[in-house]
Amino acid sequence: MRREWEPEELIAAWTLLDGDWELVGNKTGATRLGFGLMLKFFELEGRFPRHVGELPKAAVDYVAGQVKVELALLAEYDWSGRSIERHRAQVRDALGFRESTRADEDVLAEWLADKICPMVFTDEGLRAALLSRCRTLKIEPPGRVERIVGAGRARFEREFCLHVLNGLSADSARSLWELATGEDGFPLELKSDPGRLGLETLLEEIVKLRRAKALGLAVDVFGGYSDRLVASWRARAMASHPSDFAANQPPVRLTLVAALAWSRTTEITDALVDLFIGLVSKINTRAERKVEKAIEAEAKKVHRKTEKLFSIAEASLRAPEGTVRQVVFPAVPGGEATLEALVAEAKADARAYKARVRTVLTSSYTSYYRRMLPKLLAAIEFKCNNTAYRPVMDAVDLLQRYADIPNTTRHYDASENVPIQRGDAGRLAGSRRR
DSSP states (O other): OOSOOOHHHHHHHHOOOHHHHHHHTTOOHHHHHHHHHHHHHHHHHSSOOSSGGGSOHHHHHHHHHHHTOOGGGGGGSOSSSHHHHHHHHHHHHHHTOBOOOHHHHHHHHHHIIIIITTTOOSHHHHHHHHHHHHHHHTBOOOSOHHHHHHHHHHHHHHHHHHHHHHTSOHHHHHHHHHHHHOOSSHHHHHHOOOOSSSHHHHHHHHHHHHHHHTTOOOTTTTTTSOHHHHHHHHHHHHTOOHHHHHHSOHHHHHHHHHHHHHHHHHHHHHHHHHHHHHHHHHHHHHHHHHHHHHHHHHHTTSSSHHHHHHHHHHHHHHOTTSOHHHHTGGGSTTHHHHHHHHHHHHHHHHHHHHHHHHHHHHHHIIIIITTHHHHHHHHSOOOOOOGGGHHHHHHHHHHHHTTTSOTTOOBOOTTOOOOOOOSTTOOSSOSSBO
C-alpha cells in the first residue's frame, strides 16, 4: 500500500461508514483501533495487513481520531493469535470474502499460467495480477503467494517450451542443441552487433546470417505467442553465459537459443540492409568528393567567370530597387546574351558533374565493392505484394540471375527484359550494359 495520502483521499478511503460502525462499535481500546484499521485496509487491498508497519501513518492518525482511541494503544493490538483470527473472520463475513484453500492455489497457479504469464514477465506484475484475481473472486489471498507465482510461471514455461520443441524439426533441434552446448564461439558471435561501417563488416554479417538461417527455424515456430514474450526470452538468452545455459533444463535451454536465433535472424537482416544503404551512401559521397576536388582544380581555368559574378553582385547592391534588365544586364559585358550563356554552361556543368560522379562511383563499385552484391542477394529474400513496385522486384530477380556471372561479361543477354525507371532517377537495373 502507498504511504502518502492527501486529506481528501483519506476521507474517501478511510472513513468508517454505517456498516463499519456496527462492527467497530462493540470494541474498545487497542482492539477498536486495530480492528478499524484492518477493516479499511482489507476494503482497499483485498487482503489483511501482515503487521502494523504496512499501515500508512496518515491513515492510522485519521482512523484513531474517528474511533477516539490514543495512537499509543495500537502497540497493544495483538497481530497474531486467536483474537485476530476471529476479527479477520468478522471482516471476511462482512465483505463477502472467504478463506483460500489448497485447491484455490492450484486453480490460481493454472490461471496465471494460461492468462497472465504470456503477457506479464515480472514477479511483481504476476503478484499484482494474482491479488487482483483473488479480490475479483472474493477470496482472501493465500499466504503462499510467491509459491503460487512460481508454480504458475513454471507451468507456463513447460507449456511454452513444449510448443516450441514440437515446432522444431529433428535437424533444427540438433543444431540448436549444438549451439547451446558448443564452444565454437557462434553464440557470442550471434549476440554481437556489427562493427564499423565497411565492406568486410557487411560480409561478416552475411556469414552470420547464413549460419543463423542454417538452424532451420520455421517462421511460425513461436506462432500463437506475442512478440513481447519472445523478446523477453531473447533478452534472457542475451544475458546468459554458457554456465547459465547449462544450468537450465534441456527444454528451456533449447527454447532460449531458439528465441535468440529467431530474433537475431531478423535483427541481422535489418542490420545488413542498414549496412548496405550506408555503404552505398559512402561510395557515392566519396565519388562526389573526388569529382568536386577535380572541379575545384579546373575552376581556375574558366575565363573571368568570377569577375562577371562580382560585377552582378556589385550592381545589385548599388541599385537594389531596380529591375534586372535595368541593373544586372548592363553590369555584364554582352548583357543578357552573356547571362544566358552562363546559365547554359552551368546546366551543362551539372549534367557533366552527375556523369563524372557516376563514372567514379561505377569504377569504385566494380573494382572493390561489387563482390558484396551477389552475397547480399543470396542471403536476403526479397518479397513485395505491391504491384506498383513490381519493376523493382523484377530488377532484383535479374541481378540475382547474373550475380555469379564474371565481371568480364559486360551486357545482359538480348532476351532479357530489363526493368527501366523512366525519368531523372535513371535506370533500376541498368540497360543492356552491366
